[in-house]
Amino acid sequence: MEHWDWRSFWRDERFLRVFGQILFLLVVFLVGRFLFLNMYSALEQRGLLPDFSFLNTAAGFHIGEVPSFIEYSGDSPNKMAFLVGLWNTLRVSFIGILLATLVGVIVGTARVLPNPLTRLLATGYVEFLRNVPLLVLLVFWYRGVFIVLPKLKETPLVMGKTMLPDGQWQAWFILSNRGMAMAWAVPTEAWPLYKTWLWAALAVAVAVYLAVRYYGRKTGRMYLAFPWALLAFVLVAVVGWFVVQSAAGQAPLALTVPRLKKRLIKGGIKLTPEFLALLSGLVLYTGAYIAEVVRAGLQSVTKGQIEAARALGLTTYQMLRLVVFPQALRVIVPPLTSQYLNLTKNSTLAVAIGYPDLFNVAGTIFNQTGRSIEVILIIMGVYLSFSLLTSLFMNWYNRRIQFVER
Amino acid sequence: MSTVRTTTSSETLPPPTERFSLLGWVYKNLLTPWYNLVLTLISGWILYVIVRGTLTWALGARWEVIPANLRILMVGSYPGEFLWRIGAAILLLGWTVGFSWGVWVRQRERVVWVLVALPVGLALVTAGPVRWMWAGTLALALAGWAVSRRLPERMGTVLGLLLWALYFPAFVLLVRGWGVPETPNWKYLAAWQVTVVTFSFVVGVWWSRVPWVAAVHAGMLVASFLAPPGWRGALLLSAVLGFLAWQVARRYAHLEGIKRFSLQVGMAYIPLLVFIFFAYEPLSQTWMAKVESAHWGGMLLNLLITVFGIMFSFPLGVLFALGRRSSLPVIRLFSILYIEFIRGVPFVTILFMAQVMFPILLPPEMSVDRVVRAILGVVLFAAAYMAENVRGGLQAIPKGQYEAAYALGLTTSQTLLLIILPQALRNVIPVLVGQFIGLLKDTTLVTIVGLLDILGVAQSVLSNPEWIGTQREVYLFVALLFWVISYGMSYASRRLEKALGIGETR
Known part of the structure; x- marks a missing residue:
């Protein structure tokens, strides 16, 4: 320890470090106090001091898309409106992530293929989409494509159209300015029974997977554990379908076909133009970014690795499974998760095209109640917890692949 | 590298030269093996659909909406009398980009065509004064390119970075303008700041060993607490700026040529005062009026x-x-x-x-x-x-x-x-x-x-x-x-x- 010289303590670094931090804290505190006092007096004046009881009062507005399992009408409390918004955010994010990954993997792979035409197409896609604002893309899809599609009574785009005896018609697939309708399997009364059966099938599949892997490890031969497990699952599920059908007298899922009834579509699954525009915008945009991530991952596996795998006599499947994918994934997964998170956060742009996601609903509630702090706290809290969960997963995954690697 | 001794004779043949043939390229890259052919067909079909669809639509589209609304799309309700300031900002950008191009991309001369193509294209599709602006931008860009290529590399780098650092504030100032301050006595306040800073600097350079000049600044600091409200901020500011100028001057007083520089600063003082009192107001009310x-x-x-x-x-x-x-x-x-x-x-x-x-x-x-x-x-x-x-x-x-x-x-x-x-x-x-x-x-x-x-x-x-x-x-x-x-x-x-x-x- 150095000698403490009290005469010039302001030149002593040990003193300065502590003093500087205290000073910094003081400044932060004073600025925070200044802002807080302003806020307090402003809110007090308007009679809007933070209070979450507005969550229980009636929302009083209509939401375009409400899931079947949430009871929501204009009289429902605000918290139900938040819940509907949250569900809509999760729905578009989840489907968006699945589709964007699909698009990204296909395009990213196409960018490293030797075929120049495919590469040109993929490169053009990525370079165009990555340099255009997402919001422009979204409004283009919404105003320029989905709501100017032909009306139902005109000539909507249909597939498998059949006329019905009463003069109406039905089709497997209808695309009009009201959105998309598709034939869809709807659960019947036999569904709960079949659902239990599916869980059993899953258990069988896991058992098969573990058994094959154990057997493979023991004998030293490599069996394809995952395809076998999948096969087992499908087998059990198919057998179960017929068992349940004969036991309950009806199939667990029934196909309903959308039909036009008094200018309204009945049956099938319906997707609104807002949802479709948001989904296609998010998928195309994020897909371009994921394609770049995938390409970087694939290119990170050096040629020597592939040549070495070939020299060891691995088959193509073995090479991909044991050499290419583990190394590519280590590069791909971290940026991929941040793209997933970006997609989720970008779904807030739904507000520009009227899809009732969390942010949109929160904005409406704010306009109606004037509760700024509370609304902002709720949305930020939700998105922050998404981010936190993702980064927890990331840390866990990173540790795991690092452990496998070395 | 030492020479490598080869075991073959020195009369080994050169590797066979590969002659480029279009058919061969197509065969190798697009048609074989079979999955490549499938890819070619799929991609070709997608490309065909996209290009055909886009062209059919684009030829029948009502493009007249763009020229009819081009101005509000570009600048919104920015007043027409000040549009020339935006033009000036673009001209400056041309110079800056051209200059940087010459500094950092000097190895390859042909890429300068990229620099030329954009303004030429824009000049071709526009008309009237805007066309002249693009032509001017092109000229300035080429001038900047030509100038910077002749500069020594290090100087070019420094100047290039400086240009970019100055470009952004210049852009903002040009677009926003500045207008006249609302305080009635702003001329006197500004003159005061200029006076204090100039004299602090000059005194610091010539009498760098005299420490009590700081007392003057301290006096201004005290005065700022006692002064009437309209002067308080100005006095405080001048105390701080003056002290800083004095310190800088003292610190660099030993440098060669700094005394001459300080005289130049002193000589700039009078024109600056003239500018503040007589030119600033007319200029900022006419040309540089603030655009809210x-x-x-x-x-x-x-x-x-x-x-x-x-x-x-x-x-x-x-x-x-x-x-x-x-x-x-x-x-x-x-x-x-x-x-x-x-x-x-x-x-x-x-x-x-x-x-x-x-x-x-x-x-x-x-x-x-x-x-x-x-x-x-x-x-x-x-x-x-x-x-x-x-x-x-x-x-x-x-x-x-x-x-x-x-x-x-x-x-x-x-x-x-x-x-x-x-x-x-x-x-x-x-x-x-x-x-x-x-x-x-x-x-x-x-x-x-x-x-x-x-x-x-x-x-x-x-x-x-x-x-x-x-x-x-x-x-x-x-x-x-x-x-x-x-x-x-x-x-x-x-x-x-x-x-x-x-x-x-x-």
């Missing part, structure tokens, strides 16, 4: 927000990056909390918060208008991402650099400013350009909080009954505009990356 932010619109607003965002988020981001790597726990924790909070929430929520919360958080007399609030939101948001990018650069600096700097006796701030940051920032230039592109694209989100940026203007154009049904034309135009700017920036950044040799093994 409510009149900033269209693409101009997007660019302005981007420029403000870059200017302010860059230093802030560097500070947060340093803070996150600081050894002081309080500062580190604060930086981490800030960065992770901002990065964890969507940009729209930050913009929304800026619009809603700033009026509540600040006292009524400090209220700021909608555009400024949006800019503040952008700066706060971009700073967190900037911090993470800069941190990436900081982490790549080996520890030996710090140790070497300390061993040479540099202080912490000297180490950071002279050794670490220059290397770290140079390494992250491509990433930062990528972030600026992202920032430009993100500025379209201000339309959600009700500002009239290019998307907001597009929306109002489309609600005009005359232009109903032209959504695709308008939005495609907006998309292409962004595409050209973003792609141009990323192209330039890739060239710069190559020119600076970033990512190459050293």
Whole structure:
């Protein structure tokens, strides 16, 4: 320890470090106090001091898309409106992530293929989409494509159209300015029974997977554990379908076909133009970014690795499974998760095209109640917890692949 | 390298030269093996469908909506009498880009055609004074290119960086103008500041060993507390600025030629006073009148927000990056909390918060208008991402650099400013350009909080009954505009990356 010289303590670094931090804290505190006092007096004046009881009062507005399992009408409390918004955010994010990954993997792979035409197409896609604002893309899809599609009574785009005896018609697939309708399997009364059966099938599949892997490890031969497990699952599920059908007298899922009834579509699954525009915008945009991530991952596996795998006599499947994918994934997964998170956060742009996601609903509630702090706290809290969960997963995954690697 | 002894005779044949044949290329790349043929067919079909669909639509589209509304799409309700200032900003940009091109892309001469093609194309599709502006931009760009190529490399680099550092404030000043201050006695206040700073500097240079000059500054400091309200701020400011000028002058008083320089400063004093008293007011009321932010619109607003965002988020981001790597726990924790909070929430929520919360958080007399609030939101948001990018650069600096700097006796701030940051920032230039592109694209989100940026203007154009049904034309135009700017920036950044040799093994 150095000698403490009290005469010039302001030149002593040990003193300065502590003093500087205290000073910094003081400044932060004073600025925070200044802002807080302003806020307090402003809110007090308007009679809007933070209070979450507005969550229980009636929302009083209509939401375009409400899931079947949430009871929501204009009289429902605000918290139900938040819940509907949250569900809509999760729905578009989840489907968006699945589709964007699909698009990204296909395009990213196409960018490293030797075929120049495919590469040109993929490169053009990525370079165009990555340099255009997402919001422009979204409004283009919404105003320029989905709501100017032909009306139902005109000539909507249909597939498998059949006329019905009463003069109406039905089709497997209808695309009009009201959105998309598709034939869809709807659960019947036999569904709960079949659902239990599916869980059993899953258990069988896991058992098969573990058994094959154990057997493979023991004998030293490599069996394809995952395809076998999948096969087992499908087998059990198919057998179960017929068992349940004969036991309950009806199939667990029934196909309903959308039909036009008094200018309204009945049956099938319906997707609104807002949802479709948001989904296609998010998928195309994020897909371009994921394609770049995938390409970087694939290119990170050096040629020597592939040549070495070939020299060891691995088959193509073995090479991909044991050499290419583990190394590519280590590069791909971290940026991929941040793209997933970006997609989720970008779904807030739904507000520009009227899809009732969390942010949109929160904005409406704010306009109606004037509760700024509370609304902002709720949305930020939700998105922050998404981010936190993702980064927890990331840390866990990173540790795991690092452990496998070395 | 030593010569390699080969076992074969010296008369080995050269490798067979491969003659390029189109048919051979097509056969090898497109037709074999069978899955390649399948890919070719699929891709060809997709390309055909896209190109045919686009062409059929584009030939029948109502493109007249774009020229009819071009001005409001570009500049919103910016007053017509001051449009020349935007033109001047573009001319300056031409010079700056041309100059940088000459400095950093000097190896390959033919790429200059890229620089030429854009203004020529723009001059061809425009008319009237705008065409002359593009022609002038081209001329200035080529002039800048020609000048900078003849400069010594180091000088060119410094001047290029300086030009860019000055370009952004110049752009803002040109677009915004400045107007006359509202305080009635502003002329006297300004003259006072100039007087104090000039004399402090001159005195510091000539009598650098006289310490009691500080007493004058201290006197002004005391006076600032006693003075009437209208003078308080000005006195305080002059005390601080004067003291700083004096200190700088004392510190560099030993330099060769500084006395002559101080005389030049002294001689500039009189013209400056004349300018303040007689020229400033007419100039700023006529040519440089302030254009209120409510009149900033269209693409101009997007660019302005981007420029403000870059200017302010860059230093802030560097500070947060340093803070996150600081050894002081309080500062580190604060930086981490800030960065992770901002990065964890969507940009729209930050913009929304800026619009809603700033009026509540600040006292009524400090209220700021909608555009400024949006800019503040952008700066706060971009700073967190900037911090993470800069941190990436900081982490790549080996520890030996710090140790070497300390061993040479540099202080912490000297180490950071002279050794670490220059290397770290140079390494992250491509990433930062990528972030600026992202920032430009993100500025379209201000339309959600009700500002009239290019998307907001597009929306109002489309609600005009005359232009109903032209959504695709308008939005495609907006998309292409962004595409050209973003792609141009990323192209330039890739060239710069190559020119600076970033990512190459050293």
